[in-house]
Amino acid sequence: AGYVVVGDGNILRVFDADKGNEQWRVKAKWCLESLAICDKVIYVGERGLSSDENFLSAFDLETGAKKWQKAFPNPPVFYPAIAEGTIIAMTQRNQFLGMLAAICSPNFFDSTLVAIDCLNGSVKWQASKIPGPAINSPILHENIVFMPYRKGISAHDIETGEGLWRW
Secondary structure, three states: OOEEEEEEOOEEEEEEOOOOOEEEEEEOOOEEEEEEEEOOEEEEEEEOOOOOOEEEEEEEOOOOOEEEEEEEOOOEEEEEEEEOOEEEEEEEOOOOOOHHHHHHOOOOOOEEEEEEEOOOOOEEEEEEEEOOOEOOOOEEEOOEEEEEEOOEEEEEEOOOOOEEEEO
């Protein structure tokens, strides 16, 4: 038996994959921006109306119990990558335009790559600003995080966030 996880506006729903029964739901205050699942935990990014209303939250997949919630000045966007107990996410300015800003605004330079501890939501590291808006999720390969952005891609050390190169 498995689960189907759906972000529906501001509602996170979990269904039994075999029978289609809704197992549980959680209503967020704002829009669900991103989600990822690892080790029976759902990680959900929430985009609010102001800088103190953007969150990354962790929920138990089976029960819906909230494990932790971390506020960010800019919302987590796209789907985070997860490896060895660390969530790699991109936060991006502009509360309302999201992907539209990434496509239409070549001078929009306020995206930040951040590594978060899966167990408690604490920030392990935060990379320097990415030189352009994010256009996709972080990509992990061995000990490197690759971050595609509007005009290129950057490579970062997975342990420290240190920039290795940019194109």
